Amino acid sequence: MKELFTKSVARNIYYGGSLFFILLFLVLTYDTHQRIPATDNSENLTEEVAHGKRLWEENNCVGCHTLLGEGAYFAPELANVYDRFGQSKEAIKAFIMSRPPGGIPGRRSMPQFNFTDAELDALAEFLKYVNGIDAQNWPPNIQG
Amino acid sequence: MKYQSQAVSKLYFNAAIALFVAQIIFGVILGLQYVIGDFLFPYIPFNIARMVHTNLLIVWLLFGFMGASYYMVPEESQRELHSVKLAKILFWIFFIAAALIVLSYLLLPYQRLAELSGNAFLPTMGREFLEQPTIGKVGIVIVCLGFLYNVGMTIISGRKTVINVVLLTGLVGLALLFLFAFVNPENLVLDKYYWWWVVHLWVEGVWELILASLLAFVLIKTTGVDREVIDKWVYIIVAMALITGIIGTGHHYFFMGAPSYWLWLGSIFGALEPIPFFLMTLFAFNMVNKRRRIHANRVAVLWALGTGVMAFLGAGVWGFLHTLAPVNYYTHGTQITAAHGHMAFYGAYVMVVLAIISYAMPKLRGRVANSNKAQVVEMWSFWLMTVSMVFITLFLTAAGIVQVYLQRMGDQPLPYMIVQDKLAFFYWLREGAGIIFLIGLIVYLCSFLVKGESDQHIDVSHNNPALK
Numbered sequence: 001m002k003e004l005f006t007k008s009v010a011r012n013i014y015y016g017g018s019l020f021f022i023l024l025f026l027v028l029t030y031d032t033h034q035r036i037p038a039t040d041n042s043e044n045l046t047e048e049v050a051h052g053k054r055l056w057e058e059n060n061c062v063g064c065h066t067l068l069g070e071g072a073y074f075a076p077e078l079a080n081v082y083d084r085f086g087q088s089k090e091a092i093k094a095f096i097m098s099r100p101p102g103g104i105p106g107r108r109s110m111p112q113f114n115f116t117d118a119e120l121d122a123l124a125e126f127l128k129y130v131n132g133i134d135a136q137n138w139p140p141n142i143q144g
Numbered sequence: 145m146k147y148q149s150q151a152v153s154k155l156y157f158n159a160a161i162a163l164f165v166a167q168i169i170f171g172v173i174l175g176l177q178y179v180i181g182d183f184l185f186p187y188i189p190f191n192i193a194r195m196v197h198t199n200l201l202i203v204w205l206l207f208g209f210m211g212a213s214y215y216m217v218p219e220e221s222q223r224e225l226h227s228v229k230l231a232k233i234l235f236w237i238f239f240i241a242a243a244l245i246v247l248s249y250l251l252l253p254y255q256r257l258a259e260l261s262g263n264a265f266l267p268t269m270g271r272e273f274l275e276q277p278t279i280g281k282v283g284i285v286i287v288c289l290g291f292l293y294n295v296g297m298t299i300i301s302g303r304k305t306v307i308n309v310v311l312l313t314g315l316v317g318l319a320l321l322f323l324f325a326f327v328n329p330e331n332l333v334l335d336k337y338y339w340w341w342v343v344h345l346w347v348e349g350v351w352e353l354i355l356a357s358l359l360a361f362v363l364i365k366t367t368g369v370d371r372e373v374i375d376k377w378v379y380i381i382v383a384m385a386l387i388t389g390i391i392g393t394g395h396h397y398f399f400m401g402a403p404s405y406w407l408w409l410g411s412i413f414g415a416l417e418p419i420p421f422f423l424m425t426l427f428a429f430n431m432v433n434k435r436r437r438i439h440a441n442r443v444a445v446l447w448a449l450g451t452g453v454m455a456f457l458g459a460g461v462w463g464f465l466h467t468l469a470p471v472n473y474y475t476h477g478t479q480i481t482a483a484h485g486h487m488a489f490y491g492a493y494v495m496v497v498l499a500i501i502s503y504a505m506p507k508l509r510g511r512v513a514n515s516n517k518a519q520v521v522e523m524w525s526f527w528l529m530t531v532s533m534v535f536i537t538l539f540l541t542a543a544g545i546v547q548v549y550l551q552r553m554g555d556q557p558l559p560y561m562i563v564q565d566k567l568a569f570f571y572w573l574r575e576g577a578g579i580i581f582l583i584g585l586i587v588y589l590c591s592f593l594v595k596g597e598s599d600q601h602i603d604v605s606h607n608n609p610a611l612k
Contacts, residue, residue: 010379017383018386035403040333040401050330060191063189073479074194101186105182108561109182112186133332135399136404143551144551
């Protein structure tokens with residue numbers, strides 16, 4: 001057994017195994033690209049949504065929230081916030097707008113970002129688009 | 145120290161330790177913000193503190209990997225480093241850039257930073273762990289390329305050992321995969337798909353190669369076990385890391401809009417991902433059991449063994465805990481993830497960097513090992529930090545289980561913020577454990593100041609044939 005499993009066998013497993021799985025991963029990546037138009041809600045990916053995504057990034061929203069489960073765990077999941085807020089973009093906008101600049105004593109509070117109305121629209125539109133992504137029925141329920 | 149140029153690693157190790165301290169201070173701040181929501185608000189809101197905490201971690205580990213490479217590669221290659229000057233220049237570029245990035249996080253509103261740094265030209269900011277301004281990312285790439293050139297030239301023209309070759313593949317992979325930090329499609333599903341090529345393929349892929357290589361180096365040096373034996377272990381560990389880890393990326397593709405076959409692929413390969421970590425545990429203990437000498441630096445051996453155990457627990461066991469799709473459906477994006485993240489990063493990467501620092505630093509300071517007194521103090525820091533990290537992980541796991549149950553299961557799922565209030569008990573306990581961790585870190589720093597005579601009863605000079 002010891003003679004069969006030599007250093008060069010181990011080396012070959014390393015190089016051969018890695019190469020095989022890298023190639024397999026690339027094939028799967030290609031296949032994923034082919035299939036995701038069915039689930040990624042890209043038909044609703046408008047200019048405004050792209051603007052909203054940029055705002056999402058440039059205000060580091062992911063530093064507190066999760067979006068489809070990724071981000072920080074300090075504030076609510078937002079992939080289904082559109083559903084949670086009764087499919088109302090106005091409700092989302094109103095919530096973001098109403099954050100007190102000085103915070104809430106003793107409690108967690110979202111900062112006041114002073115967005116313009118157009119920016120609020122873009123953000124709400126982005127969250128609506130994310131809500132439409134088919135993510136294997138995740139989050140498990142409305143609470144996210 | 146056998147080669148003069150190894151001395152440059154000291155610079156990197158010092159920076160790593162300094163940034164580690166800053167990282168932990170921000171960790172304690174974050175833990176407090178979990179229970180006192182308006183702590184430091186609105187001056188340092190949670191998202192800023194978290195960004196500082198995670199980015200500092202990544203940067204100091206990179207300093208650690210670079211310092212380790214500059215220490216190991218000359219010794220393994222049996223020649224001086226290609227260019228000490230380049231290593232020094234790159235150090236200052238990287239250190240100043242890292243400091244500027246962190247200060248800009250703290251002093252500017254993030255949105256303003258995006259504007260000033262021209263994020264609109266090539267938007268890469270605002271994604272978890274990749275928050276650095278685009279220009280900062282370009283700087284990281286330049287530093288990595290210069291570093292790779294320096295290390296690569298040394299390896300190519302010197303003795304090629306398995307440790308060197310595996311290290312180099314890991315470092316090349318690290319640099320190549322970081323290029324995906326510049327890929328940020330407007331389509332969120334694709335954005336996430338490639339974001340994981342940096343995040344997952346780093347920490348559950350190529351970083352494991354670096355980890356195995358560093359661990360093997362420390363074990364070779366401290367146990368004197370035959371290189372042939374160690375080489376075989378290294379190959380099989382890194383083989384398993386990539387065989388399981390590459391397709392294992394799929395455990396992040398469950399619930400983000402990717403095809404459903406990833407549920408199967410991610411679950412199966414994710415479940416296999418503990419194997420390389422388990423092998424590392426066996427490796428570390430086997431080598432120490434078979435050691436041919438007792439090295440005077442016992443605390444370095446302790447860190448190496450600790451890496452084996454804690455990497456397996458944090459990355460392996462706590463990873464397996466939520467890697468299966470039906471489990472992850474409930475645990476995804478909860479405190480369970482936070483629990484796993486903490487112990488995995490500490491157990492695998494923090495500990496291996498501290499192991500190599502523990503081995504190399506005395507040599508860089510002109511002795512084979514620190515005095516017995518200094519080693520005992522460092523061992524105290526080992527236990528304080530390691531045990532408190534176990535408790536941080538356990539408290540977060542408890543919080544995560546309760547969170548999953550209240551928010552996602554049960555008859556009447558509760559809203560997120562209501563559940564968070566109910567978790568305050570666990571968050572307080574976690575904060576307590578975090579403060580013990582900080583104390584452990586202070587003890588660690590103190591161990592560098594403890595003087596005293598080094599153990600002389602073991603012949604560790606270069607005249608001892610066992611050391612050659």
